[in-house]
Amino acid sequence: MILDVIHSHIVVVTTDVFKTMLGWRVEEAEPYQRIARPQPLELRSMNGSIGFGGGMSATLFLATDEPLVRLMAGKIMGADIDPAMSDLSDVLGEITNMVAGGCKSRLCDGGFPVVMTIPNIIRGRSIRATGRDVQFMIQRRFLLPEINNDFQISLFGRLN
Amino acid sequence: MHFISTFTRIAVAEVFDTMLSLKLEALETLEGADVPHGPLEGVVGSVGFAGKINGTLYMRYSDKLACSVTERLIGVTPVTAADSEVADVIGEIANMVSGTMKGQTSKQGYHGWLSTPMILRGSEIFLESKSAPISSMSRFRLPISNDRLEVWVFAKLED
Numbered sequence: 540m541i542l543d544v545i546h547s548h549i550v551v552v553t554t555d556v557f558k559t560m561l562g563w564r565v566e567e568a569e570p571y572q573r574i575a576r577p578q579p580l581e582l583r584s585m586n587g588s589i590g591f592g593g594g595m596s597a598t599l600f601l602a603t604d605e606p607l608v609r610l611m612a613g614k615i616m617g618a619d620i621d622p623a624m625s626d627l628s629d630v631l632g633e634i635t636n637m638v639a640g641g642c643k644s645r646l647c648d649g650g651f652p653v654v655m656t657i658p659n660i661i662r663g664r665s666i667r668a669t670g671r672d673v674q675f676m677i678q679r680r681f682l683l684p685e686i687n688n689d690f691q692i693s694l695f696g697r698l699n
Numbered sequence: 700m701h702f703i704s705t706f707t708r709i710a711v712a713e714v715f716d717t718m719l720s721l722k723l724e725a726l727e728t729l730e731g732a733d734v735p736h737g738p739l740e741g742v743v744g745s746v747g748f749a750g751k752i753n754g755t756l757y758m759r760y761s762d763k764l765a766c767s768v769t770e771r772l773i774g775v776t777p778v779t780a781a782d783s784e785v786a787d788v789i790g791e792i793a794n795m796v797s798g799t800m801k802g803q804t805s806k807q808g809y810h811g812w813l814s815t816p817m818i819l820r821g822s823e824i825f826l827e828s829k830s831a832p833i834s835s836m837s838r839f840r841l842p843i844s845n846d847r848l849e850v851w852v853f854a855k856l857e858d
Contacts, residue, residue, distance in 0.1 A: 582821070590747020590755065592812025598747065625829075632829045654812055656747035657830040657855055659755050663738070666821030669783075671790030673815050696815050 541651065541698065545595075545642065546571060546677050549692055552641030553681060556634060561614045568680035568689060577676035580693050582666040585627070587635025590656040594646065597696020600668065601635045607688050632658040638692065670695035702807070704728050704835040707756070707852050710799035711839060714792060719771050726838040726847065734836045734851070737825030741765060742780050744793030744818055750811035752804045754831055754854030756797045758789070764846040765789055771843065781820060790816035796850075809856055828853030 550567060557565045580600065585608050587601040605627065612622040612630045622630070636658045643655050670676070674697040682689050708725050715721045729735070742765040744758045760768065762780035769788040770776045777785050794816045801811055828834065831853035839848040 582819075588755075590749060590814030592747070592749040592814055596813060596815045598814050598817050625827075628827050629829050632827075636830075654749040656749045656755060656814065657753050657828060657853070659853065660827040660829070661819065661824065662827075663821045663824035666819055666824060667781075669786045669790075669818045669820075671787060671794070671816040671818060695817065 548642045548645045556637045563683050566682045568682050574676045577673045579667050579669045586661045587631045588659045589639040591653050593653040594651045595696050595698050600693045603690040628660040706800050706803040710796045714795045724840040728837040730835045734834045738823040744789040746793045746797035746816050747814035748811040751857050752809040752811040757851040759849040761846040764844045786818040790818050
C-alpha cells in the first residue's frame with residue numbers, strides 16, 4: 540500500500556537527513572501503527588510545514604521546539620554563534636525542506652509523481668492542526684538519544 | 700501592488716460574495732518587508748500551492764468571526780471556535796479562495812496544484828516563509844463583524 544511506502548520513505552529520509560546534516564542518530568520512538576482515522580494534531584512551539592500536490596494532496600509538519608532548533612542551528616552555523624530567530628527559522632525550514640524533498644524524490648522515482656511547496660515556519664503556543672478532506676494521517680515521533688530530545692513528523696492528506 | 704496581491708483580494712471578495720452573500724470591503728494590503736508575521740490569535744485556514752506558483756495562503760479569523768461565518772454558511776451556531784463545523788467551514792473557504800486564485804494565476808501561465816486545507820488554532824502564532832520572494836497581507840472588513848479578516852500569501856513564481 541502506498542501509505543506504507545510513504546511512511547517508510549519518511550523514516551529513511553529523516554534518519555538520513557539528521558545524520559548527514561546534524562550528525563545525530565535518530566530512533567523511531569514507538570512502533571509504526573496505521574492511523575485509521577485522521578485526528579487533530581497538537582503542534583509544538585516551532586514547526587516546519589510543507590504542502591504536497593500531484594499524486595497526493597497533503598501537508599507535512601516537522602514539529603519541534605525552539606531549544607532543539609537552537610541545537611540544530613549550532614550544528615549547522617557553529618556552536619559559537621548565537622542565532623537570531625530568523626536564523627532558527629532558516630535552519631528549521633531547510634531541514635523540513637530536505638526531509639520533504641527526499642520523500643518527494645523517492646516517490647517520483649517510484650512512479651508516484653508529487654510536487655511540493657516551499658517551506659513555511661509556524662511558531663506559537665497550543666497550536667492544533669486539523670486537516671479538511673484528508674483521508675490519511677501518518678504520525679511518527681523520533682528520538683535523538685545523543686542529545687536526549689525528540690521531534691515529530693506528521694503527514695495529513697489524501698491520495699489523488 | 701503585485702498581481703498576486705490583486706488576485707488574492709479578488710478571490711477573497713468573490714468567494715465571500717458567492718458563498719456567503721457578503722460584500723467585503725478590502726482595507727489595506729501590505730507587501731514585502733511591511734508584512735507582519737504575528738502574533739496571531741484565533742483560527743487560520745491554509746492551503747499550499749505547488750508548481751509554477753509555489754507558496755501558501757493563510758486566512759486568519761478571530762474566534763468570534765470564525766463562528767459568525769460558520770453560522771452564516773451552514774446555519775449552525777457553533778458553541779466555540781474549536782467545534783469541528785468551524786474547521787470545516789474555514790477549511791472550505793480557504794480551499795475555494797485558493798482554487799479561485801489558482802484559476803487566475805493559471806491564466807498568467809503559473810499553474811499549480813493545491814494541498815489539502817489545514818486549519819490551525821492557537822495563540823501567539825507567527826507565520827514565516829523564508830523562501831518566498833513575494834509576501835502580502837490583506838485586511839478585509841466584513842459587514843457582519845467589527846473583527847477583520849486577514850489574508851497572507853507567501854509565494855514564489857517559476858518561469
